[in-house]
Amino acid sequence: MHADQADGVKKTVTKTVFALVGMFAFAFALVPLYDVFCDITGINGKVATTAKRAIGEDVNTDRFVTVQFITRTSAGLPWQLSVESHQVKVHPGQMTEIDFLFTNRSQSVSGGRAVPSVSPSAATTHLRKVSCFCFQEQQLQANERLTIPLVFQLDNTLPDDISTVTLVYTLYPLKESDEKPSVAKNMNNKNQEI
Amino acid sequence: MAPKIPQQSPLQHSDTVATAGGIPQHAAHPTGWRRWVLTTNHKEIGTLYLIFSLTMFFVGGIFALVVRAELFQPGLQLVEPEFFNQMTTMHGLIMVFAAVMPAFTGLANWMIPLQIGAPDMALPRLNNFSFWLLPVSFTLLLSTLLMPGGGPNFGWTFYAPLSTTYAPSSTTFFILALHIAGISSILGAINIIATILNMRAPGMRLMDMPLFVWTWLITAFLLIAVMPVLAGVITMMLMDINFGTSFFDAGGGGDPVLFQHLFWFFGHPEVYIMILPAFGIVSAIIPTFARKPLFGYASMVYATAAIALLSFLVWAHHMFVVGLPLVAELFFMYSTMLIAVPTGVKIFNWVTTLFRGSISFESPMLFALAFVVLFTIGGFSGLMLAISPADFQYHDTYFVVAHFHYVLVPGAIFAIMAGVYYWLPKWTGHYPNETLAKWHFWFSVIGVNLTFFPMHFAGLAGMPRRIPDYALQFADFNFVSSIGAFFFGASQLLFVLVIVLCVRGGKKAPAKAWEGAVDLEWTVPSPAPLHTFETPPVFQSTDK
Ligand code: HEM
Ligand SMILES: [Cu+2]
Numbered sequence: 001m002h003a004d005q006a007d008g009v010k011k012t013v014t015k016t017v018f019a020l021v022g023m024f025a026f027a028f029a030l031v032p033l034y035d036v037f038c039d040i041t042g043i044n045g046k047v048a049t050t051a052k053r054a055i056g057e058d059v060n061t062d063r064f065v066t067v068q069f070i071t072r073t074s075a076g077l078p079w080q081l082s083v084e085s086h087q088v089k090v091h092p093g094q095m096t097e098i099d100f101l102f103t104n105r106s107q108s109v110s111g112g113r114a115v116p117s118v119s120p121s122a123a124t125t126h127l128r129k130v131s132c133f134c135f136q137e138q139q140l141q142a143n144e145r146l147t148i149p150l151v152f153q154l155d156n157t158l159p160d161d162i163s164t165v166t167l168v169y170t171l172y173p174l175k176e177s178d179e180k181p182s183v184a185k186n187m188n189n190k191n192q193e194i
Numbered sequence: 195m196a197p198k199i200p201q202q203s204p205l206q207h208s209d210t211v212a213t214a215g216g217i218p219q220h221a222a223h224p225t226g227w228r229r230w231v232l233t234t235n236h237k238e239i240g241t242l243y244l245i246f247s248l249t250m251f252f253v254g255g256i257f258a259l260v261v262r263a264e265l266f267q268p269g270l271q272l273v274e275p276e277f278f279n280q281m282t283t284m285h286g287l288i289m290v291f292a293a294v295m296p297a298f299t300g301l302a303n304w305m306i307p308l309q310i311g312a313p314d315m316a317l318p319r320l321n322n323f324s325f326w327l328l329p330v331s332f333t334l335l336l337s338t339l340l341m342p343g344g345g346p347n348f349g350w351t352f353y354a355p356l357s358t359t360y361a362p363s364s365t366t367f368f369i370l371a372l373h374i375a376g377i378s379s380i381l382g383a384i385n386i387i388a389t390i391l392n393m394r395a396p397g398m399r400l401m402d403m404p405l406f407v408w409t410w411l412i413t414a415f416l417l418i419a420v421m422p423v424l425a426g427v428i429t430m431m432l433m434d435i436n437f438g439t440s441f442f443d444a445g446g447g448g449d450p451v452l453f454q455h456l457f458w459f460f461g462h463p464e465v466y467i468m469i470l471p472a473f474g475i476v477s478a479i480i481p482t483f484a485r486k487p488l489f490g491y492a493s494m495v496y497a498t499a500a501i502a503l504l505s506f507l508v509w510a511h512h513m514f515v516v517g518l519p520l521v522a523e524l525f526f527m528y529s530t531m532l533i534a535v536p537t538g539v540k541i542f543n544w545v546t547t548l549f550r551g552s553i554s555f556e557s558p559m560l561f562a563l564a565f566v567v568l569f570t571i572g573g574f575s576g577l578m579l580a581i582s583p584a585d586f587q588y589h590d591t592y593f594v595v596a597h598f599h600y601v602l603v604p605g606a607i608f609a610i611m612a613g614v615y616y617w618l619p620k621w622t623g624h625y626p627n628e629t630l631a632k633w634h635f636w637f638s639v640i641g642v643n644l645t646f647f648p649m650h651f652a653g654l655a656g657m658p659r660r661i662p663d664y665a666l667q668f669a670d671f672n673f674v675s676s677i678g679a680f681f682f683g684a685s686q687l688l689f690v691l692v693i694v695l696c697v698r699g700g701k702k703a704p705a706k707a708w709e710g711a712v713d714l715e716w717t718v719p720s721p722a723p724l725h726t727f728e729t730p731p732v733f734q735s736t737d738k
Binding site: 005008009012013016017019020021023024026027028030031034035038041046074075113115119120121122170172173174 | 380430449
């Protein structure tokens, strides 16, 4: 190899190594970027995990939207999650409250968390949760039953082509590492925030 | 089975020029096994890559035959479903990362320096290291099959949380093995880029390079761009499994769909990594045996670059059913269909090259022609899958399996075989036994179509992929597929036979082994001496 070739090789290698490191960092940068992107657009169906203030919108009584609820448990958590009604019809702007029943069907205390997902994703940013059990982790004693309400509102700007919104709650066990005392009990007071 | 590469031929030894530059000449050549372990010679390393790849082709093939044996009849007969899942997973991983990719790297090692008139690769020691990482990686990967809980069982796409929360405990070894294989490909890619950009014969401009070199240059850039993303994804998996993070765990605030985005951001360019060098091989063989220059050289280069760029914009066509918003469905549907345009340009150019050529049908040409026809079928089924509303029906069925096997087996693998038959005279100094090679070709074509064509129908009728049992109405299709698979597998023994015979003897090949061949590799003697182009050749640019 000639000296100039060796120089060229060195330069090429340096550049490619920079590109490599950059792409590796990019892969990790995509994680927060993805979350930001999804927060703004709501495309992964993740709703805000903090309470929103109810907005005093006019209730659009001309329009009905069906809101469906699906509840699921996952392996490793002996709980059951049920909902008072699987489907409600609401008007955009209307404040709605619906009860969810958590049951620990085992003989020991355990912790869990309900993770929500909204479909179609275009409805995500129009769903305002004023109060939700999904903002916190829950801790249930052996055989305990706990009723916690969900209070939500669909805003008036919900796109016209959406006539059904589905809310899925999946229960996940808390990992041992992040099992901490829960505030869920305080939520038992239904009228707390309204 | 190692080809006999003669020790240095005095003819090629012009130390004056070579020692003036950077690489010190090897004073003494180690002999015996040390020759192969310590070699820094691009031809020997190329041979090692090719032997490794061929071995793994059979290992992965045996796994596939376990799968096909189980699917021969409905019901569960031979293996446990858990083991079945490990077989589909391992088959995919081995074929992608240990058979197809190393085969192309091996061909690159052998042929790129010869085609651009360079004495060796730019970084010969790194080259040795990149190769030896592979046996380490795949020994580790295969050993997971013997670990408690079994090997990876979550498909070659290893979707989280199936591959994290619900994975066997050997998954950490799987991740390590994949990291090592990834580093090997990355180092190989760096070496190839450095060689192509800096070591071309004086006078050879980029637009004078043979297409195999061009397609590999672009492939190497793809590797540099996406292998780190794969490394990132598996690192996140590693952390989810061992360090309590929740990148992909919805319970901890992560998102399993994010895994798919990241994986396919790597995965789709990866499928082009497995096909672009094949385009290069076919673009060398068709003009040779049609005895006409390649039609549309420049458009071939631009089409390759366009395919590579577009391949970053289409990843979510693998995720049409995860619940993408409508605009995303549309965007990824149209961008995917757009890729068919540069691909179509290539097919058009090959066909036009054949038009009015004086064609002869030696074994490399047969494989190349079969490539053009059968790869196109795979392209068309890809277009069907790209129709997002239709994909809701086809996704995760055998139709997808049919699609990607058409682009990969009679696509990538036929191109590799075509390349092997084309360059064997250069490597060994002998022509492969043409009669046996033709039998191998016809058996392979029949085997491939028997195996994979019925999968289209099974898939359209709704048979899911990655399931060890199936409903009765799919029995006939699977019966044919399984027979085809065993037929295809057995006929690959012929391939080994042809190669072994060719290494050991056969009709002597001259420097220019094929009448219509033009590139620089045909100016050095056959078999190519260990050291070539130590004095750079004079390159006459012909306007392509
Ligand atoms: C015209 C070109 C192509 C188009 C339009 C296309 C389109 C698609 C689509 C839409 C899918 C997803 C199907 C599904 O999972 O529902 C798919 C899967 C796949 N394609 Fe292609 N494709 C093309 C070419 C190729 C090539 C050249 C290769 C590789 C050499 C390839 C390899 C694959 C693989 C491996 C999968 C399946 C991955 C998996 O889920 O395991 N495709 N293709
Ligand atoms: Cu793809």
